[in-house]
Amino acid sequence: MTIARGEKSRGTATLYDELEPVREELKKCMKCGNCMAVCPVYLTDKAEAGVARGKIAVAEAVLSGELDIDDPEVISMLFNCLLCKSCMQNCPTKVNFDRIMLALRAAIVRKKGLHPLKNMIFSLLKQPKLFDAGMKVGAALQGLAFRDDPSKKAISPRSPFAFVGKSYGFDLHRSLPELAPTPFRDSVSEVVKVKNAKTKAAFFTGCSVNYFYPQVGEDVVEVFKENKVQISIPKDQQCCGIAVFVHGDVKTVRELARKNLDAMEKSGAEYLVTACGSCGGAWQHEYKELLGDDPIYGPKAAYWSSRTYDISTFLTKVIDYRLPTGKVEAVVTYHDSCHLKKTMKVSQEPRQILMSIPGVTFKEMAKPDACCGSGGSYLLTHYDTSKEIAKRKVADINQTQADYVTTGCPACMMQLLDHVGRFGRGQKIAHYISLLAESYRRERTGGTGYVR
């Protein structure tokens, strides 16, 4: 290959390579302030610097030279955003605020370089074997710092660690999903064959399913089997890269994108299916944009963009999924993951699936698409704000009287696990696909009781 990996090839630069093109996007903002009605950070802080309109004003000041992009105040403000895209749903002039944020963060990295700690962690992502080994060591050692809570399939910090970690939200009441002793991709074969397969799909698992929620991966496999879809789970797929992209590391996300494109191409699948809004969004939108002027990978990214579906869309719109008949008695509510609804535009499909399960009573919560406050690493860097946002979400969940909170994104599952634990009424957290898988399983076993 002639292009240096991770480097830009040729053609016009994207706004992730230079700041100038951002001007056009900034011009669209009328400063009407409609973003204030929905911005989770603003609704918590009530300061203009929290909301899109304020950040756009700061971006304008950066471009006019009034403020410096590497001013620590500017940096801290630009990172106080979850990239949940709620503002974009409410924007009358359709400002692509996510692109403005990402472009500015990329500009910070270009000027200052990555923070050394981030650089270390992100480099690890590019070395999948090392990353994988690290996660496994973590899984083996987690018992030292965390105690197990089998009632909610979660772990909580043990006391000395809880004391140290308190300011980052790692107090005694913090619930986190357990790191899987065996990552999902190690536990399944690379191709799961079915008789008389209708079509072939590849499953892009994402890191959260692989390391934290392997049972969601198994449930995806179960659903594919029941619908006669041959599924491949390429072993050399890697992190989707969104987590590093939001920190401005354009180089690493491009590199990961190329590796993932190679992995999926080798699978020979017709479709690419995801069970995480952030991963699916990367395949549908970000890869295409980031590699737009790459003569080799650009077209590949565009191809896979058009073949990528959230599993709910794949089931309801691409194949006509088989209606389940196993009874799952549960009162269920659904939280719209921001990236699933606002990036992938998926919101009706998971509800349709849930409502098709015998025994499920579906209860809509108020503002189901209000952000849960996770924002990936945002919850680590801004735990207090994240917690306040989640508190409002859980209050809406509590109102529904549901006993299951479902969603379509593992990052939201982690956030909900923590905060339903703090402010909820013991509701169970599940990926919506797990309820469908359970219904299929019960067709065979006739079982009842809790979903795994």
Next chain:
Amino acid sequence: MIDKTIIKELEKIVGQKNVLSRKVDLVTYSYDATSDMPKQAPDVVVLPTSTEEVRRIVNLAQEKGLAIYPRGAGTNLSGGTIPLKKGIVLSFQRMSTIIEVDPDNLTATVQPGVVIQDLNNAVAPFGLIYPPDPGTVATATMGGSVAENSGGLRGLKYGVTKHYVMGMEVVLANGDKVRFGGKTVKNVTAYDFANLFVGSEGTLGIVTEITVKLIPSPKYRRSMMCLFKKLEDAGHTVTGIIKSQVIPATLEIMDKMTIETVENYTRIGLPTDVEALLLVEVDGMAEEVVEREAQAVANVVKENGGELKLAGSDAERDQLWAARRAALPALAQLNPTVVLEDATVPRTRVTDMLLACQKIANKYGLKMGVFGHAGDGNLHPTILTDANNKEEMERVHKAVDEIFATALSFGGTLSGEHGIGMAKMRYLGDEIGESGLRMMRSVKEALDPHYLLNPGKMVPAKET
């Protein structure tokens, strides 16, 4: 620039987290929702949480000679919250408690930072509404809308903010706290101070608590769209509806340019071969009455050669109003800068005003859409331009001058609902004359002799 000791003193009053003085924070209070305005960052932003804190801030500002700019959500369209002469922005976003909803007295008492929609959500379980509904109900605050005397879509039948304010607590420029009015329907004690402070744009005092009137939520409504091949027919329909003794809750108009732009933007199936469109909603507590009013409207539309489309379901109604709500955003898509005015004329002159606006747009070679609250005579001539194009902006300013002059010549007013702020201050004398300006200054100086409160807005200072 203010010195660090003032920041420290402010922090002592409201706590460190309620004082913003980082440069990035100051930049985010240098604007509001008004286009074509100068930007100016304040020296400091303070977010009080109680009336007592407000008093102490005012005392400090007075002692140091610092200007104070009360600010709600900063969604006004008159440049009313821009801290033109630096000083302290007093943001009420963290003073946002609904103190009481009293369904028996039909009142609610709120702190100024309460968002209008949040108040409506709180009174809805009692079957009540707070009617003033500016386009920004989901973001604008009660304090801000009281200061601006905000209107909205329901003004024709239900009035505007001033018709709902029954009492207030205000902190004056000298630091005094004053309370007047209250929960009684009748109250003629002292001057009618509520009506002095409503619409005073933060220039006379700082509103720290508001008691408002609530009304029962109308149970029935009928919405319809009326299409006209001639602008004049739409105008005659507006007056005809009122003449038939029907007062619709909402009576909105869109001109051809607006209709075409909305349709391009939303594709909701608006006909683009008409000259004007009216959106009408009648509502009330009895189904029979509402039906009768709807029928009366239909008759007037027919008499004036209009085509009527009745919304048959809630979904169809929502679609009609989606079209209206899309008017400003759709127009805003076309150009980088939107100059939105709100010149208002007597209802009988709406057609004349619409035609005059078209003429002015042609004369200055500008793109202009006109929509608005036809029933109130409150139109929104919306000029689409680019603030970076100096030559065009000169034409825009001339066109705006002419729009105002025309509205006044029709017996209208400079502003129906956006307020004077800094955007229209220089036209003020054209409407109220020299004696009017002198009275403005007398009132201002009686309450705020040193022009500490929101200087540079609404009241032109003596020198100019």
